[in-house]
Amino acid sequence: MSAHICYPYPRMPRTLDPDLRRALAARIRYYHDMGIYDFYWQPVTESQEAPSIKNDASPLADAAIHPPSGDEMTPRKAAAVAASRVVEENIFEVTAAKPEQGIDDPIKALKLIREDLGDCTRCPLHKQGRKQIVFGVGNPHAELMFVGEGPGADEDQQGEPFVGRAGQLLNNMIKAMGIAREDVYIANIVKCRPPGNRTPEREECETCSPFLMRQITAIKPKIIVALGATAAKTLLAMNSSMAQLRGRFYDFKPVGVRSNDPNWNGCQLAVTYHPAFLLRDPRQKGEAWKDLQMVMKELGMKPPNPAT
Numbered sequence: 001m002s003a004h005i006c007y008p009y010p011r012m013p014r015t016l017d018p019d020l021r022r023a024l025a026a027r028i029r030y031y032h033d034m035g036i037y038d039f040y041w042q043p044v045t046e047s048q049e050a051p052s053i054k055n056d057a058s059p060l061a062d063a064a065i066h067p068p069s070g071d072e073m074t075p076r077k078a079a080a081v082a083a084s085r086v087v088e089e090n091i092f093e094v095t096a097a098k099p100e101q102g103i104d105d106p107i108k109a110l111k112l113i114r115e116d117l118g119d120c121t122r123c124p125l126h127k128q129g130r131k132q133i134v135f136g137v138g139n140p141h142a143e144l145m146f147v148g149e150g151p152g153a154d155e156d157q158q159g160e161p162f163v164g165r166a167g168q169l170l171n172n173m174i175k176a177m178g179i180a181r182e183d184v185y186i187a188n189i190v191k192c193r194p195p196g197n198r199t200p201e202r203e204e205c206e207t208c209s210p211f212l213m214r215q216i217t218a219i220k221p222k223i224i225v226a227l228g229a230t231a232a233k234t235l236l237a238m239n240s241s242m243a244q245l246r247g248r249f250y251d252f253k254p255v256g257v258r259s260n261d262p263n264w265n266g267c268q269l270a271v272t273y274h275p276a277f278l279l280r281d282p283r284q285k286g287e288a289w290k291d292l293q294m295v296m297k298e299l300g301m302k303p304p305n306p307a308t
């Protein structure tokens with residue numbers, strides 16, 4: 001099955017309203033879930049163009065819920081016009097063939113994803129003082145994966161996620177579970193250090209996270225632990241508070257994986273506090289430990305003997 005995507009604006013700007021981008025990504029997932037994977041451009045004539053939506057128009061959701069009066073723009077047409085911008089933005093990356101596709105060995109797949117990432121200049125972070133890209137580290141066959149927000153100064157220096165103070169605490173949390181850092185895989189939502197350790201912008205997260213999705217698809221962890229609000233909100237595409245997000249598992253499927261993909265075995269996602277937050281507010285460590293115990297139970301892990 002295919003979906004027609006009209007492409008009425010040949011000189012579209014390369015930026016896209018983040019809300020619109022999210023709405024379109026959701027629509028593409030929806031098409032995927034219906035078994036529609038192939039999109040193609042259908043050139044439209046001037047008369048089919050939608051004059052009332054500007055290039056930097058409001059989110060698709062708005063366009064659909066509040067269509068302009070008269071016959072200027074139906075919700076369906078708004079969706080088609082909006083979707084056309086996505087083509088320009090290359091959001092259809094999710095449907096394009098990836099170099100690692102069909103490669104079962106996660107080591108090889110991760111290598112290909114890293115090569116595809118290259119010396120990335122896809123978002124503004126590449127020119128905001130990053131020393132290097134911090135791809136991810138750990139066991140490519142890991143059952144458990146931790147996802148943080150983005151590299152800090154130490155990570156940028158060393159090229160490895162979670163090696164600074166927050167990393168030391170994460171190591172201790174992993175150790176408390178009775179496993180070692182080398183047993184899990186650790187990555188971030190964005191792979192370049194945001195200047196001054198600021199929170200990455202949503203657009204930066206959305207530009208970078210397809211590579212994380214591909215890493216997850218290659219590794220196929222049983223459980224992902226999202227560390228902090230940025231990781232949780234980006235992975236779940238939800239805007240809830242940490243209090244609302246913690247304490248349960250979410251069925252997680254990386255964007256780009258088809259719902260009927262026989263190679264995808266399913267994955268549960270849990271949310272806990274970011275170690276940097278726990279350093280600032282150690283009273284919450286007990287809550288984080290509850291989250292990790294929930295994860296351990298799901299993985300059939302026993303906490304280590306305190307004597308050892």
Ligand code: URA
Pocket residue numbers: 148149150151152155160161162163164166167188276
């Ligand atoms: N904080 C993160 O979110 N990730 C890191 O790699 C380090 C600190």
